[in-house]
Amino acid sequence: FFVMQQRCQPKALFATMDFTIFYQQDDDSWQRSDVLTTQHGYADEAVRATLSEAGFVNIRRWAATDLGITIAVHEVAFYTCHKPRVDMTT
Numbered sequence: 001f002f003v004m005q006q007r008c009q010p011k012a013l014f015a016t017m018d019f020t021i022f023y024q025q026d027d028d029s030w031q032r033s034d035v036l037t038t039q040h041g042y043a044d045e046a047v048r049a050t051l052s053e054a055g056f057v058n059i060r061r062w063a064a065t066d067l068g069i070t071i072a073v074h075e076v077a078f079y080t081c082h083k084p085r086v087d088m089t090t
Contacts, residue, residue, distance in 0.1 A: 001021075004020075
């Protein structure tokens with residue numbers, strides 16, 4: 001099992017999450033592991049510009065709720081896109 005604490009700074013587009021994870025060993029003892037993760041947010045325009053500059057097309061933004069994800073504490077976005085195929089035979 002695990003315990004998680006999230007600290008979010010929405011205006012700074014930054015969040016940290018502290019996880020304390022417990023693993024039960026084969027001998028029924030427990031091992032503890034502590035993990036800190038950080039997330040950086042980016043403005044929609046910056047994400048689209050970066051994907052476009054990298055050659056991606058048909059860039060679409062999805063809200064977490066559009067995908068049926070309802071546990072997000074703050075606004076989370078997902079992007080779909082693809083790169084056109086390049087004909088390598090010529």
